[in-house]
Amino acid sequence: xxxxxxxxxxxxxxxxxxxxxxxxxxxxxxxxxxxxxxxxxxxxxxxxxxxxxxxxxxxxxxxxxxxxxxxxxxxxxxxxxxxxxxxxxxxxxxxxxxxxxxxxxxxxxxxxxxxxxxxxxxxxxxxxxxxxxxxxxxxxxxxxxxxxxxxxxxxxxxxxxxxxxxxxxxxxxxxxxxxxxxxxxxxxxxxxxxxxxxxxxxxxxxxxxxxxxxxxxxxxxxxxxxxxxxxxxxxxxxxxxxxxxxxxxxxxxxxxxxxxxxxxxxxxxxxxxxxxxxxxxxxxxxxxxxxxxxxxxxxxxxxxxxxxxxxxxxxxxxxxxxxxxxxxxxxxxxxxxxxxxxxxxxxxxxxxxxxxxxxxxxxxxxxxxxxxxxxxxxxxxxxxxx
Amino acid sequence: xxxxxxxxxxxxxxxxxxxxxxxxxxxxxxxxxxxxxxxxxxxxxxxxxxxxxxxxxxxxxxxxxxxxxxxxxxxxxxxxxxxxxxxxxxxxxxxxxxxxxxxxxxxxxxxxxxxxxxxxxxxxxxxxxxxxxxxxxxxxxxxxxxxxxxxxxxxxxxxxxxxxxxxxxxxxxxxxxxxxxxxxxxxxxxxxx
Numbered sequence: 001x002x003x004x005x006x007x008x009x010x011x012x013x014x015x016x017x018x019x020x021x022x023x024x025x026x027x028x029x030x031x032x033x034x035x036x037x038x039x040x041x042x043x044x045x046x047x048x049x050x051x052x053x054x055x056x057x058x059x060x061x062x063x064x065x066x067x068x069x070x071x072x073x074x075x076x077x078x079x080x081x082x083x084x085x086x087x088x089x090x091x092x093x094x095x096x097x098x099x100x101x102x103x104x105x106x107x108x109x110x111x112x113x114x115x116x117x118x119x120x121x122x123x124x125x126x127x128x129x130x131x132x133x134x135x136x137x138x139x140x141x142x143x144x145x146x147x148x149x150x151x152x153x154x155x156x157x158x159x160x161x162x163x164x165x166x167x168x169x170x171x172x173x174x175x176x177x178x179x180x181x182x183x184x185x186x187x188x189x190x191x192x193x194x195x196x197x198x199x200x201x202x203x204x205x206x207x208x209x210x211x212x213x214x215x216x217x218x219x220x221x222x223x224x225x226x227x228x229x230x231x232x233x234x235x236x237x238x239x240x241x242x243x244x245x246x247x248x249x250x251x252x253x254x255x256x257x258x259x260x261x262x263x264x265x266x267x268x269x270x271x272x273x274x275x276x277x278x279x280x281x282x283x284x285x286x287x288x289x290x291x292x293x294x295x296x297x298x299x300x301x302x303x304x305x306x307x308x309x310x311x312x313x314x315x316x317x318x319x320x321x322x323x324x325x326x327x328x329x330x331x332x333x334x335x336x337x338x339x340x341x342x343x344x345x346x347x348x349x350x351x352x353x354x355x356x357x358x359x360x361x362x363x364x365x366x367x368x369x370x371x372x373x374x375x376x377x378x379x380x381x382x383x384x385x386x
Numbered sequence: 387x388x389x390x391x392x393x394x395x396x397x398x399x400x401x402x403x404x405x406x407x408x409x410x411x412x413x414x415x416x417x418x419x420x421x422x423x424x425x426x427x428x429x430x431x432x433x434x435x436x437x438x439x440x441x442x443x444x445x446x447x448x449x450x451x452x453x454x455x456x457x458x459x460x461x462x463x464x465x466x467x468x469x470x471x472x473x474x475x476x477x478x479x480x481x482x483x484x485x486x487x488x489x490x491x492x493x494x495x496x497x498x499x500x501x502x503x504x505x506x507x508x509x510x511x512x513x514x515x516x517x518x519x520x521x522x523x524x525x526x527x528x529x530x531x532x533x534x535x536x537x538x539x540x541x542x543x544x545x546x547x548x549x550x551x552x553x554x555x556x557x558x559x560x561x562x563x564x565x566x567x568x569x570x571x572x573x574x575x576x577x578x579x
Contacts, residue, residue: 061530062506094506273506276495278476310491312481343485372513373486373523 027188030138033083043104046144050105057091057107064092064112064266072262073110076125080192081132088135096274098210102131104140112270116286117213118206119293121259125193126203133188139181186236187243200244207237209289216281260295267295268334271303280311301327302334309340317344335364339374346377355381408435412445417576420445421459423518423551426576429569431455438500439469453557453566455573461550467496475499482548486512486523489543493552494527497539505529517544517551518579527556538563542574551579 037043057063064070069092078085087106096113103109108131118124134140190200211233263270275283284307291300305323308316321344324337338361345354358378362371412431417424420443434444438456445455458467466477478495481488494507512525522544530536539556555570557563 059534061534061536095504269506276498277503278478278495309488310478310495312488340487343487346485347483369510370487370512370525376514 026191027133027137027184029084029136033087035087042145043141046141047105050103050107053103054089054105054107057109060093062094064094066092066266069115069262069266072258073124073128076121077108077128077132079196080125080129084132084136088132094269094273096270096277098213100127100131102134102140104135104138104144106135108135112266113274115263116270116274117209117289118259119209119289120199120202122193122198122200122202123206124259125196125198126189126200126206129189129192129198130185130203131189132192133185134181136188137181137184139185142181182236183239186240190240190244190247194247200247201241204237204241204244207233207240211237213282213285216285260293264296267299271299272306275303275306275310278310280307283307296330296332298327298330298333301330302337305337305340309344317347320344333364335361335368338364339368339370342374342377346381351381351384409433420457422579423457423459423553424578425553425573427569428572437469439467441465442468447566447569448562453562454555455570456552456554456556458550458552458554459579461552463548467492467550467552468500470499472499472502475503480550482545484545484550486514486525486543489523489545489550489552490525490541493541493543493554497527497554497556501532504532515542517542517574518546518577520544520546520579536560540567540570542577544579546579553577 037047039048070090073090073092077088077090081088088108089106090108090110092110092112092115095111096116097111098113098117099109099111100114101109108128110127114127115124118127186203190203193200193203274286277283283303287300287304287307291297301323305320305327308320308323321341324341324344327333327337328341338357342354342357342361345351345357355378358374358381362368362374362378368374410433412418412427412433414427414430417426421441429447431445431447434446434450434454436444436450438444439458441459441461443457443459444450445457447453447455461467461480463482464479466479468477470477477499478492480492484492490509490512494509498505498507507527507529510526510528512523515522515524517523522542524540524542527539527541528537529539536559537556538559539554541555542553544551553570553574555567557566
């Protein structure tokens, strides 16, 4: 079940939004707070499978457990979802891709890669609101029933194995929600943001950034889970903006409100994972955004250094040296900047600089796990200097 | 659809049969060359038929899902450790000027991409070590597989004549890693390039 579960997750993750159309109507929730389907109903069977999935997720090593971050996102969901607050459970999942997902039983997934990309609390609220929209309107159930009723061979087998969950996940992953469902979710998201004091216009700004990031990635346009299933960001942004323009003006501009502070304790982990995707054009854009947003500059510069060091194309070594050096001149520098500068200068045979950076590294991080390696280089550089 | 299922079934049957046939015994006590790294294993090992690249050989004691001893030998400038199997996850390439910290990242990202990019690998305790009589280095790895199984690893590496050689041991943290590590260390100490 474990392998299946995780394969499912990869596919289900693609539930975020495609085309939206402006329609300033109200969308009554499909059920009351505290709702649970009859266990003997088809919906009950569907929930049973998703509940099992959730139990696996609760034990997954990829769930981020940081209490402050979980409280922060959980409180936002409560603010947006109102009476449905206690029906929704948020799991922050360590995954560098931009994605979020909602499940029919109230389980919500937020990727760490999404947290890195939102530039304000309002933008995070846009994603949460959209997912809550899918949930309140039971989109998953309608989609699953639609698939079941048009049942192909795979669904017949799958009904026996996972109650149709597998087929649903595959189909959801490949085709996302129907056009009308996306329209609804986007509109509900904007309405919820509006009602909770957030700036709905930030939803459109977020999609615009994600679109730009994808275009900046010259290497692998088709690789994004998000755009594999959501092909028309332009149309979607236009329709969302049309909807927002019909909402009464409130002057809401609720922006950061602690977002950076909540992400900071995990920033190094999240950014290192992002760089490991080797989508360096994306990372460049992301770091520029972080600098603008006010993430601690020493951290951002350090990761610029990491980007160039890891990309290792002609000219990158010099750029890495520049970025690490700049980061060390700022408040609260990252000790590893000294380490990598030591190695980079060693490669360039600048022995004096290498030695001084290696010494500084161990002075700042006396318990570093690679202490023996660094001491080896310090000793060999010292004997060269003699 | 039925056709597809049938085809999958036959493929699965064939590959499982082929898999069984091609595992071969690496007997204890005699020197054997694995991709340019000559070692004398103190215990019996099983050589896997899996092909992760021209310069890669995999051995196991209890089965590849529990423990793997991966030999990677003679990687030249611009080459990758494993062959790329997914365009969206290109394997990072070795560069002859690389230092231990770079090789640490190279091994880490290569292993991560081999697992579909969906695992997070932590590395630690990078330190110098003698590899086949020359200056080499080693470091530890820690990660969870997608299934949630906790794995640990030890990597031994050396750059000789501008070529990279790596012996990478990974195993389930529960029992298998600790069980086989002393054997792997003895085997590593016998290595000659």
